[in-house]
Structures are given as structure tokens and as C-alpha cells.
Amino acid sequence: MKAKVPKKTTRPATSKAKPSTRLLKLIVGALDAKKAEDLRVLDVSKQSSITDYLVLATGSSEPHLRALRIELERVLDGEKARILGVDTSKGSGWTVVDAFEIMIHVFTPENRGKYRMELLWKDATELPLAKLLRLK
Numbered sequence: 001m002k003a004k005v006p007k008k009t010t011r012p013a014t015s016k017a018k019p020s021t022r023l024l025k026l027i028v029g030a031l032d033a034k035k036a037e038d039l040r041v042l043d044v045s046k047q048s049s050i051t052d053y054l055v056l057a058t059g060s061s062e063p064h065l066r067a068l069r070i071e072l073e074r075v076l077d078g079e080k081a082r083i084l085g086v087d088t089s090k091g092s093g094w095t096v097v098d099a100f101e102i103m104i105h106v107f108t109p110e111n112r113g114k115y116r117m118e119l120l121w122k123d124a125t126e127l128p129l130a131k132l133l134r135l136k
Helices: 019-035 063-079 109-115
Strands: 037-043 054-056 085-087 094-099 102-107 125-127
Touching: 019 037, 019 054, 019 063, 019 102, 037 063, 063 094, 063 102, 063 109
Parallel strands: 054 102
Antiparallel strands: 037 054, 037 125, 085 094, 094 102
8 A cells, every 4th residue: 555645835836736738738849849859748747745746858059058948948938837936057958847737857868878767667558649649
């Protein structure tokens, strides 16, 4: 039997609601349009007390990571979605954009292989990209 982990109270109560499907689809569409590779969306709402979805993607280089981050911020700003934080240390090969219910991780190929987030969240449900990319 799994122990139930209590929800943390560091986020506003509204973060308990699932994010709009529209926002998730816009994020995935923006990453796809900017040629992000190995794009995956994991529903971690049952495993995580701080986010509902992880969006994982690979950028080919540091400039590509920067372009993906800028596009993500543009989409989130356009939807008036709150961004809790952006962590992008120059040359780190890993960018994180925390939009409360959706946390986006974009890696260089080396770091994607090194950190293997999919294995860390292997109990999560992966959402099919084809369905997420259909919204226009």
C-alpha cells in the first residue's frame, strides 16, 4: 500500500485545479514549432505535490534552448499564465520554466541523457503528443 503524501501548501489553492488543456496544447505546439526534439508530456498529478504536468524537450544547443525559453515565455505571457520562475543558468544545458501546474524542462541532448527525467517519473502517465498538437 502506498503512503499518501500530503499536499504542500506553498502554492495558491487554485493550483489544485488542472490547467486548461488549451495552455498545455499551446506550450507543446510552441515547442514543436521551434523544433524541440524528443518532446514528451507526463501527467504527474498523482505523484507530485507541486505540479500536474511535466513537459520535457530537447534543444540542440544553448542558443536553441534560449529560443525555446523565449517562445515559452511568449506563449505564457499571451495566455496571461503566471510564471513562478525560470531557471536558466548560462551554459548549464538545462532550462526550467515553472508555470504552476505545468513545469517545462528543456535540455541539451547530453543533459537529457544524463538526468533521464522520464525514469525519475516512470509512474507518471504519458500523454499522446498527437492529441495535444491538434488544437489550433
